[in-house]
Amino acid sequence: MWNPHVMILTASYGDGHLQVSNALKQRLAQYGIKNVQIVDLMKEAHPLLNSISTKLYLKSTVTSQYGLDYYGWSYYVTRDTRTDGSIGKYFNYLGKRKLKALIEQTRPDVIISTFPFGAAADIGRELGIPACVVITDYALHMRWTHPDTDRYYVATEELKTELLLKRAATAERVKVTGIPIRPAFLEASASGCRYLPGWNPSKRLVLISAGSYGVLHHIEELADRLRHQDHCDVAIVCGRNQKMENKLKQLFAGNEGVHVFGYVEHIHELMALSTCIVTKAGGITLSEALALKLPVFIYKPFAGQEKENAKYFAEMGMAHVAANIHELEEQLHRFLSDSAVAYGMKSRMAAVHKGDAADLIVKDVLSMVSLEREKLASV
Known part of the structure; x- marks a missing residue:
């Protein structure tokens, strides 16, 4: 029996991204999918930068109370950054070399990102692997977007509409599922x-x-x-x-x-x-x-x-x-x-509320991967 290999990319800026990743892994296990790999990409690819940036992120919650809100400033400055701009290209390059090595080594059937890593869509396009993104907030930041992303899973209809209005995705690539949480x-x-x-x-x-x-x-x-x-x-x-x-x-x-x-x-x-x-x-x-x-x-x-x-x-x-x-x-x-x-x-x-977001996402991912497998088999 075919058992697809699922790679889930995450980051340790707060607990949220990892919680979403684990919720997806739990639901995949309930469907019999055991070959699930969760990768903290920033930690794997840039351990020093990851250590510094995560500490700065945590400290920002304290410094913002005293008027030094560097995280909020950086969020709004980069909010509408396009992937083809210099800042967008820089973020997409982060972790790309390490991720490509991991993908070539393990050959996943699908990549799911619970943190905005443009490198996943880049490599997915190169190697013919579907790349999906689970947006873990109720607002859109353009860092989540990439023209080669195969599927976006979003929390609300309003978020889907914003993706379409900004021409960041086509309607068939966006599914309104809610955000995965623990069962x-x-x-x-x-x-x-x-x-x-x-x-x-x-x-x-x-x-x-x-x-x-x-x-x-x-x-x-x-x-x-x-x-x-x-x-x-x-x-x-x-x-x-x-x-x-x-x-x-x-x-x-x-x-x-x-x-x-x-x-x-x-x-x-x-x-x-x-x-x-x-x-x-x-x-x-x-x-x-x-x-x-x-x-x-x-x-x-x-x-x-x-x-x-x-x-x-x-x-x-x-x-x-x-x-x-x-x-x-x-x-x-x-x-x-x-x-x-x-x-x-x-x-x-x-x-x-949309219901069980993890279940909705996993069903769609498995359907997409199965369809891709059938296409390759028919060639």
């Missing part, structure tokens, strides 16, 4: 949550993803005000920020209305239990909230793709974006005081 988010149920035993389900739970921000200013003030809201509890997830976790646990010790956690393995359970979430505007986080129909509140999104993601969700009525802590408090107060607001946001999220 657990598609199956999550509040009844299965193991983190708040004995919690009164008549209370509403506001989930704050504090670790998303590194340090969320005024978080103590926000949590304190929310816990005084009628029938409202607060869950704060600090991620791997041990210092923040210790501080908040000490601050809210003995307070039954505030639950503080560090890293939560089964975050989908906590999200399924929540009434809304205060979080950053990463493409994967928003996709997880979308799958759970969980209304989103975004506090001071970072410039670049997160700001553009936040803008899309706000325009679609699925999120509220706050520029300061007082605005965030007012938004949450209105939301918690009027059930119609929550109903409207959930309804709009249900209309936008």
Whole structure:
């Protein structure tokens, strides 16, 4: 039985790209495709540059709070860069030599990129291997585009329209699938949550993803005000920020209305239990909230793709974006005081959600690869 070899290209700028890659690998395995290779191309091809750039990317979330937003500046400067321009050619060249050697060595049947690597489409064209791109945000940056890309998988109809208007792709090459997330988010149920035993389900739970921000200013003030809201509890997830976790646990010790956690393995359970979430505007986080129909509140999104993601969700009525802590408090107060607001946001999220994105993508990829194999066999 033929078992295609799938190469998935990713990068370690945040966890999102790798999460998408793993979600695709999981779904491929369910279809019996075991020969799946995930390659962190920048790490493989340019380890020193990768180390420096990933550290700069992470530091930008802190420096932007003090007016030094070099990542946001670079995002907007290069946003409309064409592949045939000097900047576009430079980005397409990154990792090309290493990638070509890997491809010639392993001979994959298809290449799927979850990070914008133009080199994949270049080499795919040269060697006759289909090259696909999974855009992991709700806004278009032209670095994702290349004239030789065989298929784009995008989150929304609006993103497809933008690709067509900018003549970056033809309609048959763009599929609206949503962004792949872990299957657990598609199956999550509040009844299965193991983190708040004995919690009164008549209370509403506001989930704050504090670790998303590194340090969320005024978080103590926000949590304190929310816990005084009628029938409202607060869950704060600090991620791997041990210092923040210790501080908040000490601050809210003995307070039954505030639950503080560090890293939560089964975050989908906590999200399924929540009434809304205060979080950053990463493409994967928003996709997880979308799958759970969980209304989103975004506090001071970072410039670049997160700001553009936040803008899309706000325009679609699925999120509220706050520029300061007082605005965030007012938004949450209105939301918690009027059930119609929550109903409207959930309804709009249900209309936008496309279903199991990983499954839609894998089915299309396997169909495309099978068709290519049949064409070669008939020659």
